[in-house]
Amino acid sequence: MNGLETRRRPTRIILWAALAAVLVLYGFPFVYLLLTSFKTPLDAIAVPPQVLPSQWTLDNYVAALSKEGVVPALINSVATAVLSTAFSLALGVPAAYAITRFRTPSGRIFVVAALVTRMVPTIAVGAPLVETMRRLGISDTTIGLAIAHTTISLPLSIWLMSSFFEAVPIELEEAAKVDGSDRLQAFRHVVLPVVSGGLAVTAIFAFLASWNEFLFALLLTSVRAQTTPIVIANFQTQFGLDWGGMTALSAVYSVPVILLTLALQRHIVAGLTLGAVKG
Amino acid sequence: MKLRSTSGRLRTAMAGIAVATSLILAIAGCGAGGSSAGPAGKLTVLVEGGGKAELQPIADLYQKQTGTTVELVELPYDGLYDRIQTELGSGKTSFDVAALDAIWLSAFSAGVSPLDDLFTDDVKRDLFPGLVTEAQVGGSYVGMPVWTNSEILYYRTDLFGDPKEKAAFQAKYGYPLVPPTTWKQYQDVAQFFTRDTNGDGQTDLYGTDVKGAVETEWLATVSQTGEKTMVLDPKSGDVTIDDADHLAALNFYTSLLPYAPPGAAQLDWAGSQNLFYQGKLAMMRFWGHAYTQTPANAAVKGKIGVAPMIAGPGGIAGVPGAWYLSVPKATDKQAEAKKFVAFAYEHNDLSIKTSLGLVSRISAFESQAGVAGHENYPAILTTLKSPATIARPATSKWQQIVTSVLTPMLQKAVVKGADNAALLKQAKAQIQAIVK
Secondary structure, eight states: OHHHHHHHHHHHHHHHHHHHHHHHHHHHHHHHHHHHTTSOHHHHTOSSOOSSOSSOOSHHHHHHHHSTTHHHHHHHHHHHHHHHHHHHHHHHHHHHHHHHHHOOHHHHHHHHHHHHHHHSOHHHHHHHHHHHHHHHTOTTOHHHHHHHHHHHHHHHHHHHHHHHHHTSOHHHHHHHHHTTOOHHHHIIIIIHHHTHHHHHHHHHHHHHHHHTOOHHHHHHOSSTTOOHHHHHHTTEETTEEOHHHHHHHHHHHHHHHHHHHHHTHHHHHHHHHHHHSOO | OHHHHHHHHHHHHHHHHHHHHHHHHHHHTTOSSOOOOOSTTEEEEEEEGGGHHHHHHHHHHHHHHHOOEEEEEEEOHHHHHHHHHHHHHHTOOSOSEEEEEGGGHHHHGGGBOOOGGGOOHHHHHTBOHHHHHHHEETTEEOOEEEEOOOEEEEEEHHHHTOHHHHHHHHHHHSSOOOOOOBHHHHHHHHHHHOBOSSSSSSOOBBSOOOOSSOSHHHHHHHHHTTOSSOSBOTTTOOBOTTSHHHHHHHHHHHHTGGGSOSOGGGOOHHHHHHHHHTTOBSEEEEEGGGGGGOOTTOTTTTOEEEEOOOEETTEEOOOOOOEEEEOBTTOSOHHHHHHHHHHHHHTGGGGGGSSSOOOOBHHHHHTTTTOTTOTHHHHHHHHHHSTTOOOOOOOTTHHHHIIIIIHHHHHHHTSTTOOHHHHHHHHHHHHHHHHO
C-alpha cells in the first residue's frame, strides 16, 4: 500500500501542478480585474502593468455606481435575465420532454433545427429583430430584450433538458400512471423532481446567456431597457478607457453570477452527473 | 416520501419563480431606465459615451426653450457604429439625430439627409477649413461639426524652464531651449532629454514617444510635409501613400525611435499618456482635450505646458478629430431634427464648460483666449487653422484601411532596420486592393 502511494505521489504532484496552472490561467484575469478596480487612474494604466495597487482606493466603485444609468441598468439586467430564463424554461422543458418521450421524425428534425439557430451569427438576426420589435411596439423594453435573449438560450435549453429527460427511466412515469396519475401529473410530480438538477443547470446557462449578452442589448435598447454590459462598454470612449470605473462595475456585475453559481453548485454537479449517465 | 418532499420543494420554488416573474413582467413593459416622453415632442440623439457630456448642456437648453425633450442615448464607440449601420440598413431608425465620428461620414452618407441649407457662408467662416471639407460627401454637407479635437504638443515645464537645462541645450545645439516648432527642433530636444537620470546605466527619461499601434499621429506628420492627398484620393481612387511626402513623414516618424521608450510597436494613446504622466517623457504629441484631465497623482501634475503641433516642411499640421451631428433620412422628424442640429451649432459654446471642454466653432475656441485652464485652446486653434492641416480621406473603406493596412504598416516601420519605402509600396498595393 505504501509502495503504491509512493508510486502515485509524482503523478499526484504533476496533476496538482497542472490543476494549479489551469486555475491561474482561468482565475488570473478576474483577479487582475478585481485588483484594478482598487487602483488609482495612474496605477490602472501603468507601463509596464503592475498587479497590485500602489495605493488602494474605493473611488472607482463610488464613481461607477454613482454614474447616471448604472443602477437602472443593473435592475434591467436582473429583470431581463430572469424573464429570459423563465421563457427559456417554460418553452424548453416541455419541448425537450416531448422530443425525448414521443421520438417522432418531426421531433428529431426539430431538435436539429433548434441547434442550427445557434450556428447563425447573432448579428444576422439582429437587424430583422430590430424591425420586428419596433413593429410589435416593444423596442427598448425589458420584455422585448428578454424575448430576443430567449432565442439564444432556448436551443441550448432544449438540448440540455433533452439529455436530462433521456436519463429518466420511462418506468418511473409508468409506475406513476399505475398509481393513478395522468401524464401531466406524472410529469409534474415524478419527472420534474428527478431532473431538478438539470433544471438548475439549464436555468443557470439561460441566465448567464442573457446576463452577459451584448449585441442584442446594443441593438434593441436605448435608455429604458439598457443593460449593464452596454454601460460597462461605455467606459471605453473615443477619449480613452476608464479602467477603474470599468473594472469596478464589472466586479459588481460579477457578484450575482458568482452567488448564483455557489447557491446552485450542488444542483449543477448533480445535474451534470445525471446528464452524463444514460438510463 | 422523499419524492414527495422533493416535489414539494420544487412546487414552492416554481411558485416563487412565478411570483418573481410576475413582478418582473410588471416592470418589463418599460424597463428601469426611466420613462420616455413619447414620440411627440421628443428627439432621440445617439451619441458615443465620451461625447454625451458635450451635448448634455445643449440638449438641456433646447428642452428648456422649445419644450422638446432631447433623449441622449449613450453607446460605446464600436457599438454606436454597429447600431447606426444596422438601423440605417433596415430603413427605419429609432433615433432622429446621430453624432458621427468624422471617419464614418462617408460610410453613412447615403443614409443621412443633406444639411446644405445650414452651411451658410457665416457658418463656414466660423468652422475650421478641414472640418468644412470633411463634412461634405458627394457634393452635400452630411454633418454639422459639434466638437473637434486635434493633437497638440505637450511638454514638461519643469524641464524646459530649468536654467541648467536651458544653458546645456544652448551650449550643445546653439539655440535656446523652447517648445519645438519644427521637425529639426523636435529631434534635437528629444535627443537632448533622452538620458539616464539616476546613474544606474538605464535610460529612464526619454525625449518623446513613438506610437506604433495608432495611425493618426503619423497621418499628422504626413500633413506636416505639405501633402494634400493623404493616403489616397477618394475621387480618382489614386493611392498616394508611397509618394515622397509620405516617405519623408515615415522617415521622420521613425527617426525618433532612439529617443523613445522601447516597445513602440505596441504603444497606443493610453500607453503614451501614461508614460508622460509617470514623468518618463519630456514631450508628447497628444489630443488637446487631455490637458484638463491630468490625474491628481501624476508625477507631472502642474508641470505641463502645451503648444501647437510641430511643423514639417509644409507647416504646422494635425489631424482634425471632429464629430458631426447628422440626421437620418429615415426619421419622420426631419424638420425638428435639423432644428436641433442648427441649435447645437448656435450654442456650441455651452460645451466649453463640460468635462472635455471641446467645441467646434472657431469663435468658441477664440472666446477662451487667455482664460486660465484653457491654455490648450490656442494650441488646438493654431493647429486646426493651419493650411497644412487636412482631413482624412472621405472613403467608406477608411476604417478597413486603418485596421488592415496603416496600423500594421506602422508597427513594422517602428522595428529597427525596417525598409520604409518598401513598406509604403506594400501598403499601396493593399489599399488599391481594398478600394478597387
